[in-house]
Amino acid sequence: MFILRIWNYFCGYAIIIVKGIKIERFINLAVINGIYLWDIQKIDYTTIKAKINLKDFSKLRSIVRKTDSNIKVMEKRGVPFRMKAMEKRKWFFFGLGALFIFLYIMSSYVWMIEINGLKHADEQAIIDNLNAEGLRIGVRKKNIDKREIENQMLIKVPDLTWIGLEIKGTKAFVTVVEKRPEPQFISREDPCNIIASKNGVIEKILILNGDGMVKDGDTVKKGQVLVSGAIIRDNLADRYVHSMAEVHARTWYEDVEEIPYEQIEYKKTGKTFNTYAIEIIKQKFERNKKVHFEDYNKSNKEIYILSFGSYVFPVKLVVTNYEELKPVTKILNETEAKTQCEKRLNVRINLQIPKEAVILDKKIDYFINDKSIIGKIYVEVLENIGVKDRMN
Amino acid sequence: MNSKSYKIKEKISDAFELPKDITLDIPKITILGADSATVENHKGVMSYSDNQIIINTGCGILIISGQNLAIKSIIQEEIIIIGKISNVSF
Numbered sequence: 460m461f462i463l464r465i466w467n468y469f470c471g472y473a474i475i476i477v478k479g480i481k482i483e484r485f486i487n488l489a490v491i492n493g494i495y496l497w498d499i500q501k502i503d504y505t506t507i508k509a510k511i512n513l514k515d516f517s518k519l520r521s522i523v524r525k526t527d528s529n530i531k532v533m534e535k536r537g538v539p540f541r542m543k544a545m546e547k548r549k550w551f552f553f554g555l556g557a558l559f560i561f562l563y564i565m566s567s568y569v570w571m572i573e574i575n576g577l578k579h580a581d582e583q584a585i586i587d588n589l590n591a592e593g594l595r596i597g598v599r600k601k602n603i604d605k606r607e608i609e610n611q612m613l614i615k616v617p618d619l620t621w622i623g624l625e626i627k628g629t630k631a632f633v634t635v636v637e638k639r640p641e642p643q644f645i646s647r648e649d650p651c652n653i654i655a656s657k658n659g660v661i662e663k664i665l666i667l668n669g670d671g672m673v674k675d676g677d678t679v680k681k682g683q684v685l686v687s688g689a690i691i692r693d694n695l696a697d698r699y700v701h702s703m704a705e706v707h708a709r710t711w712y713e714d715v716e717e718i719p720y721e722q723i724e725y726k727k728t729g730k731t732f733n734t735y736a737i738e739i740i741k742q743k744f745e746r747n748k749k750v751h752f753e754d755y756n757k758s759n760k761e762i763y764i765l766s767f768g769s770y771v772f773p774v775k776l777v778v779t780n781y782e783e784l785k786p787v788t789k790i791l792n793e794t795e796a797k798t799q800c801e802k803r804l805n806v807r808i809n810l811q812i813p814k815e816a817v818i819l820d821k822k823i824d825y826f827i828n829d830k831s832i833i834g835k836i837y838v839e840v841l842e843n844i845g846v847k848d849r850m851n
Numbered sequence: 852m853n854s855k856s857y858k859i860k861e862k863i864s865d866a867f868e869l870p871k872d873i874t875l876d877i878p879k880i881t882i883l884g885a886d887s888a889t890v891e892n893h894k895g896v897m898s899y900s901d902n903q904i905i906i907n908t909g910c911g912i913l914i915i916s917g918q919n920l921a922i923k924s925i926i927q928e929e930i931i932i933i934g935k936i937s938n939v940s941f
Binding site for chain 2: 482483486487489490491493495496497498499500501504507
């Protein structure tokens with residue numbers, strides 16, 4: 460029955476009101492003539508309400524004449540009538556269809572490449588190589604041979620150990636694993652020297668293996684051999700050993716910073732304005748708007764308008780935000796300049812000193828002139844400067 | 852009903868265990884609870900109102916009475932009546 464209802468809905472049906480004295484005869488005649496009536500309701504003594512198929516409606520005419528009844532169509536329902544209503548809005552549906560077709564076609568291209576796992580390698584170089592291998596923005600997904608590109612990339616970019624390509628929606632996800640620099644490993648059997656990694660004065664040298672070339676208190680230069688692996692004695696054969704030693708030395712770090720008394724600071728005035736541009740693929744459409752701020756901060760924000768989950772289409776809205784800045788001249792006194800200088804020097808020097816080093820002494824000298832203050836920092840630290848070096 | 856041909860037909864269908872509603876052209880009435888009744892093999896609606904529907908059948912006039920009766924669907928072989936049925940009689 461339910462199937463029949465759906466069928467009727469697709470064929471279209473009408474709700475009719477039949478008025479006549481011989482209403483039962485009307486129903487019987489309809490049934491005999493093969494007209495399907497359903498949901499028959501008696502409204503009053505001479506009136507019924509019923510539903511009838513669209514194609515049966517014309518057959519009713521002869522029955523109506525025979526039974527002297529009156530038919531009124533109350534409502535038309537079903538797909539054929541819906542279609543008529545839709546016809547008035549056909550351009551809307553046409554546009555909707557066109558949009559879906561357009562999106563379908565667009566979704567078979569790659570519109571975005573995302574590279575994950577990069578640490579040190581040059582992203583641009585990888586993108587260039589990917590482009591050369593055939594994975595570029597605007598290429599058909601079907602034409603991408605993932606395995607081939609992966610293999611070629613590994614050959615072309617030596618920094619990579621592994622590369623994985625995955626295409627999801629209109630995005631291509633490239634996951635890379637970079638090669639870590641191979642540790643300079645010298646096997647215990649191989650003879651080696653220990654050399655100085657920095658200039659310094661030896662504080663303490665503790666030799667486990669090898670011949671010491673320097674003593675405590677010696678000044679050494681970078682690259683100088685501290686412990687030699689070659690043991691040469693007068694009446695013995697030459698021996699080459701894997702030298703091991705702890706070499707603690709005093710080393711120095713220094714840095715200079717100049718702080719002028721007169722400083723220009725840029726402060727935000729709170730005035731901002733936005734310019735908008737639309738970028739389709741790489742074509743930018745923008746209205747030229749003059750920036751009437753003298754000094755400003757510029758920041759870009761890109762919004763992908765057409766993005767459905769992993770289906771991102773190359774239509775971008777670029778919002779450029781300008782923030783007005785006002786220069787404020789600030790004059791520092793000597794103590795303020797000194798504290799600022801010290802702060803900056805400390806930050807910079809800490810980046811140079813290795814973490815394991817012990818700071819023995821720290822000294823900041825200030826040289827004051829008319830316009831600025833110059834701070835010079837010296838830091839003396841104790842650190843291990845011995846580095847193993849393979850013997851030739 | 853009591854004609855000779857009817858009796859012969861009845862005997863044959865008894866002998867061959869054929870369903871009588873087909874061979875004898877008598878109605879098969881199915882009542883589902885008190886909400887719907889299906890009459891197969893009817894011979895047309897004689898009278899139709901909210902509380903009484905009279906149907907002509909092969910073995911006489913069938914009167915279904917109740918409240919809010921409506922014909923859900925009607926085709927040549929069967930008629931489905933819905934509504935609150937209180938009485939079915941020949």
